[in-house]
Amino acid sequence: DGGITQSPKYLFRKEGQNVTLSCEQNLNHDAMYWYRQDPGQGLRLIYYSQIVNDFQKGDIAEGYSVSREKKESFPLTVTSAQKNPTAFYLCASTKAGAHEQYFGPGTRLTVT
Amino acid sequence: AQSVTQLGSHVSVSEGALVLLRCNYSSSVPPYLFWYVQYPNQGLQLLLKYTSAATLVKGINGFEAEFKKSETSFHLTKPSAHMSDAAEYFCAVTRANQAGTALIFGKGTTLSVSS
Numbered sequence: 667d668g669g670i671t672q673s674p675k676y677l678f679r680k681e682g683q684n685v686t687l688s689c690e691q692n693l694n695h696d697a698m699y700w701y702r703q704d705p706g707q708g709l710r711l712i713y714y715s716q717i718v719n720d721f722q723k724g725d726i727a728e729g730y731s732v733s734r735e736k737k738e739s740f741p742l743t744v745t746s747a748q749k750n751p752t753a754f755y756l757c758a759s760t761k762a763g764a765h766e767q768y769f770g771p772g773t774r775l776t777v778t
Numbered sequence: 779a780q781s782v783t784q785l786g787s788h789v790s791v792s793e794g795a796l797v798l799l800r801c802n803y804s805s806s807v808p809p810y811l812f813w814y815v816q817y818p819n820q821g822l823q824l825l826l827k828y829t830s831a832a833t834l835v836k837g838i839n840g841f842e843a844e845f846k847k848s849e850t851s852f853h854l855t856k857p858s859a860h861m862s863d864a865a866e867y868f869c870a871v872t873r874a875n876q877a878g879t880a881l882i883f884g885k886g887t888t889l890s891v892s893s
Contacts, residue, residue: 670821696878701883706885708884709881711882756821758822762878764878765878766824767881769822770821771820771821772819772820774819
């Protein structure tokens with residue numbers, strides 16, 4: 667079955683450590699996105715990529731970094747510069763020519 | 779600039795009652811609009827989408843939404859609520875007409891269904 671995989675489901679880190687969240691899709695979608703979800707805040711865009719080797723900052727990119735070396739993969743690194751990293755992170759993708767996004771199951775990151 | 783406002787962070791209905799979740803948008807270009815549903819600790823699932831074809835859009839699980847340009851609204855309805863409809867619902871609009879553009883999401887409405 668095609669879909670978007672995010673791993674791990676739950677992630678725990680100590681403050682000051684960088685952590686990388688995985689996002690893989692086998693839908694052959696061109697565009698991929700990372701969102702952050704906090705209670706009562708909806709989803710906020712961190713980074714997005716419309717083609718391999720290219721990505722753009724979203725609304726809350728500070729303290730995050732991404733790469734897009736392969737069409738299938740769009741990992742997100744939460745750096746120690748992110749002041750409040752504890753959140754639910756969602757990866758999404760869109761096929762060429764479309765507007766609707768399909769989401770992965772999410773990763774819940776807790777930093778203490 | 780595009781924006782989405784969902785009126786009411788919480789909506790409670792009885793099983794069998796009408797569900798109405800409100801969404802108003804602001805867009806400088808003809809919008810593409812979406813409703814998503816999220817169950818606890820899961821990703822978002824697409825319920826339905828408006829892409830400038832029919833103004834009344836039917837989605838999964840018996841939901842539908844009507845695009846009203848004059849009211850800049852895209853409210854989600856279901857004639858008869860089921861216990862399994864309890865979840866969080868998000869309205870979203872595209873940032874631009876370009877395919878592959880990111881979405882702007884409302885802050886969500888939590889639907890509770892009582893028996």
